[in-house]
Each structure stands twice: as C-alpha cells, then as structure tokens.
Amino acid sequence: YTLKSLWPFHAFLHSVLQQLVVKDTGQIFIEPVDQNEVPDYGDIVKHPMDLQTMEIKIKNSEYSSLEAFENDFNLMVSNCLAYNSKETIFYKAGIKMRDQGGTVLRTAKRDLKVLD
Numbered sequence: 505y506t507l508k509s510l511w512p513f514h515a516f517l518h519s520v521l522q523q524l525v526v527k528d529t530g531q532i533f534i535e536p537v538d539q540n541e542v543p544d545y546g547d548i549v550k551h552p553m554d555l556q557t558m559e560i561k562i563k564n565s566e567y568s569s570l571e572a573f574e575n576d577f578n579l580m581v582s583n584c585l586a587y588n589s590k591e592t593i594f595y596k597a598g599i600k601m602r603d604q605g606g607t608v609l610r611t612a613k614r615d616l617k618v619l620d
C-alpha cells in the first residue's frame with residue numbers, strides 16, 4: 505500500500521493544513537484579506553492566498569502533489585511579507601508562519617516519503 509492508495513491524498517493534505525491553522529495564532533491567514541477593507545491590497549498582491557482557500561482547493565482535489573500545496577503556502581507567506589512593512593505585527597506573523605509552517609511541511613514531505 506502507499507499513502508495515496510490506502511488513504512485519500514486529500515485527507516493527508518487536510519491534516520497538514522490543520523497543523524498550519526494551529527500555527528496561525530493571530531488568525532491572520534485563516535481567510536482571504538478583505539479587499540473592501542484594504543483597498544490597496546490588490547495593487548501589491550496579484551495572487552492572494554489564504555488557508556481557507558487552500559482548504560477549498562483540497563476539497564476540490566486541486567492539489568495533485570504536496571509541492572503544489574507548498575507553492576500556495578509559500579505564496580500566502582510571500583504576499584504577507586510583500587504587503588506589510590517590516591515593523592508590523594502582520595509582517596512578524598508572516599516570518600513566524602514561514603518558519604513554523606516550513607517545519608510542518610518538511611515533516612509532511614518526510615512522512616509522505618516514508619509511507620510511499
């Protein structure tokens with residue numbers, strides 16, 4: 505058996521996503537940035553991404569690999585570091601998510617290899 509055949513791949517991705525949600529203690533990544541509240545957000549961030557959108561993509565089987573999931577995670581973090589200036593709480597939360605979320609994804613990659 506491999507993980508993919510034994511246990512739906514999207515269930516694996518959902519467990520990884522839940523670990524990322526736990527790391528988002530400030531709950532700033534949990535849903536899309538509201539562009540009505542932040543009118544200049546779209547000027548700087550061309551491809552918004554957030555954890556809720558990633559969950560919807562999992563449910564729609566839009567991720568065929570852990571790398572594709574990781575690409576959206578990296579997009580979400582880089583958007584945060586691009587839009588928010590360095591001294592803000594949001595920027596610091598982006599650094600924390602980059603580091604802690606990176607560890608979650610490294611472990612997930614290893615688990616996937618071990619199980620395949």
Ligand SMILES: CC(=O)c1c[nH]c2ccccc12
Pocket residue numbers: 532533537538542583584587588594
């Ligand atoms: C993740 C992120 O950058 C944000 C999350 N909520 C926000 C509200 C205003 C500006 C930026 C944000």
